[in-house]
Amino acid sequence: MEQLSSVNNKLIKDLAKLKQKKYREDTGLYLIEGFHLIEEAFKANLNFVDLLGTEQALNQVAEDYQVDLDGKNIYLINSAIAHHLSSTKNSQNIFMVLKIAQPKQYPFNFGKWVLLDNVSDPGNAGTIIRTADAAGFDGVVLSPNSVDIYNPKTQRAMQGSQFHINIINADLVEVINALNDNAIPVYSSMLDKTAKQLQEFAKVAQLGLVIGNEAHGVSDEIAAICDEKLYIPIKGQAESLNAAVAAGIIIYHFA
Amino acid sequence: MEQLSSVNNKLIKDLAKLKQKKYREDTGLYLIEGFHLIEEAFKANLNFVDLLGTEQALNQVAEDYQVDLDGKNIYLINSAIAHHLSSTKNSQNIFMVLKIAQPKQYPFNFGKWVLLDNVSDPGNAGTIIRTADAAGFDGVVLSPNSVDIYNPKTQRAMQGSQFHINIINADLVEVINALNDNAIPVYSSMLDKTAKQLQEFAKVAQLGLVIGNEAHGVSDEIAAICDEKLYIPIKGQAESLNAAVAAGIIIYHFA
Structure with a gap:
């Protein structure tokens, strides 16, 4: 010492x-x-x-x-x-x-994955990763424009979940294509009500679940190649849910 | 001017x-x-x-x-x-x-209510109130030892939900007794796994839902007078969920 x-x-x-x-x-x-x-x-x-x-x-x-x-x-x-x-x-x-020891590549041929598309708030990203861990998901993929998980705020919000599940930085189009090639459905969470309500979705054994940017949602490019679009119905007068809470509700629906 | x-x-x-x-x-x-x-x-x-x-x-x-x-x-x-x-x-x-214009009293003879038992983080309390609003709940009751909703951080997290739903400071024992007198079930969310898993609970038309302190959960005194105790199963290796995320998952289960 x-x-x-x-x-x-x-x-x-x-x-x-x-x-x-x-x-x-x-x-x-x-x-x-x-x-x-x-x-x-x-x-x-x-x-x-x-x-x-x-x-x-x-x-x-x-x-x-x-x-x-x-x-x-x-x-x-x-x-x-x-x-x-x-x-x-x-x-x-x-x-x-x-x-820093993240896998550079992953086959995406199995499991349940959360895909973060341009999630920009360090605390939100960390909390979502912690929730994915708690829900028994296999890992989280971050798009290149998402927050850096080694940010101290993200580390704090993850509470150690980075040591439990796979966290991978990758191009989401490539990941979604790989999931599709393995017959794993990919759902995109949307902010607008033209999508299908969350409760209409049955539980599935394997899944890719895209969570979008806090303000702008999932990008058009990514939403277009997903199998389904879902949203959480707002029943009261609140305009929206907190982004990490919304992600938590969706992730646990499929836990 | x-x-x-x-x-x-x-x-x-x-x-x-x-x-x-x-x-x-x-x-x-x-x-x-x-x-x-x-x-x-x-x-x-x-x-x-x-x-x-x-x-x-x-x-x-x-x-x-x-x-x-x-x-x-x-x-x-x-x-x-x-x-x-x-x-x-x-x-x-x-x-x-x-x-400041909160109702001092409320009959608690109808509706869906979130009851906060010693929730101490201003951001968590505000986010939970926002979620209760989004889920169409009628209001939120705060125990005397919970955070003050006029705290600037709570105001920010509520995003205006204080203008949409009832927010009442009251003794939770009295509120739970009033709900019980009106045949409205009261469930307590627990941190321990001796409780019943959330997904075993059916949707109900009226409800009191107790959310406890971030670190210590619902107090023994309050848990003892609730009709049921529930918890969110942790399937991965995370020790727990973020408090506002956990509350969000439970609230939306009953939305």
């Missing part, structure tokens, strides 16, 4: 930059924080690149997960450094650096 | 204090901001106490809602004042002060 005492330390400066997508892409690394996420990483048997924490926080992790604090790439930091690295107001003073 | 040019103006200082619950209770007033919420207030035919905006914002409201800008209690403000009053990073430069 090495002790770091300044926010100007080279490693700390580099790690703080991982809050930005550019630096995550340059280095292939990302930063997670807080006991729950780090617990999930240990449960998933991931090898960390670096582990950093205040004395109390490191001791807790060492006890809970049999980490040898004399090992390499473990850093004792002070609360000023923790505050500097954290993306939350109240840091839990424990951080882990991990390698 | 009167022009105000300083954040130290007495009225502006008073209105900025309305972000705090204490001052809302002292004055019986609350502040809303942004075009969507103010549009909803006009649609609901509410009389505003004050209307404040920059020239451009006031002109837009005047055009859309036939507001006479020469009328009383309309104030032209600059963007420094707008920034001071706003609870968001990017203010839309339009504000309205309204009277």
Whole structure:
């Protein structure tokens, strides 16, 4: 274990930059924080690149997960450094650096998938991934213009679901074609009422479910190649549902 | 229309204090901001106490809602004042002060109700109220220890649903007893798996649906007097669902 005492330390400066997508892409690394996420990483048997924490926080992790604090790439930091690295107001003073390790390709020949088409809010994307995990889906595909899942807000909203299910960045047209080739139906969730009501849809064993942008919905190009279009009926006077809530209702309908 | 040019103006200082619950209770007033919420207030035919905006914002409201800008209690403000009053990073430069006008009592002899038992996150409470509105529920009851709906974050998450459905602060034991007296079943949503799975529940015409605290669920006292306990099965490895998503899935099951 090495002790770091300044926010100007080279490693700390580099790690703080991982809050930005550019630096995550340059280095292939990302930063997670807080006991729950780090617990999930240990449960998933991931090898960390670096582990950093205040004395109390490191001791807790060492006890809970049999980490040898004399090992390499473990850093004792002070609360000023923790505050500097954290993306939350109240840091839990424990951080882990991990390698970005998403599969580049996937056959899409089986299972239940959520496809995110230009979902732009980091919290929404993370919450939808968490819901897909809870509902027992196999994975989530993000279109190239969707939010980056290594964004700290997305990480926080996922609550560790990135360690449980497949998360893949891919062109949605290619994914939908692959699902279709394997006779897996693909439904597009729509904002407009010309689509079919959700409750008319029977449960299916395998499925692609497209969730669109918060404001604009699924793009015309994608909606056009889906087998069915569905929507959640609004029965009261609200204009719409919160995007993550709407996705949750649809995902659980098919759980 | 009167022009105000300083954040130290007495009225502006008073209105900025309305972000705090204490001052809302002292004055019986609350502040809303942004075009969507103010549009909803006009649609609901509410009389505003004050209307404040920059020239451009006031002109837009005047055009859309036939507001006479020469009328009383309309104030032209600059963007420094707008920034001071706003609870968001990017203010839309339009504000309205309204009277708090919740019914003190309600007979609870009819309809579908969501009962919030110690829901503490302002965004969650607002999102749940918005979902209840979208699902055609008659109203939402908040226990005394739940969040204050006039909190700016709750207002934002509700998206105007407070103008569409009944929102009542009341003791939940009394409300549940009243619902029971009227033969309306009351279900409690639980975090534990000893309860009955959601999909086993048939749709019902009238209902009380208790949603509990984000971390601790429904209190024992309340759960004990409910007719049934229900939970959403977690099929994957996620430990739980986001609280507002979970409430949304349950509410729409009974929509």
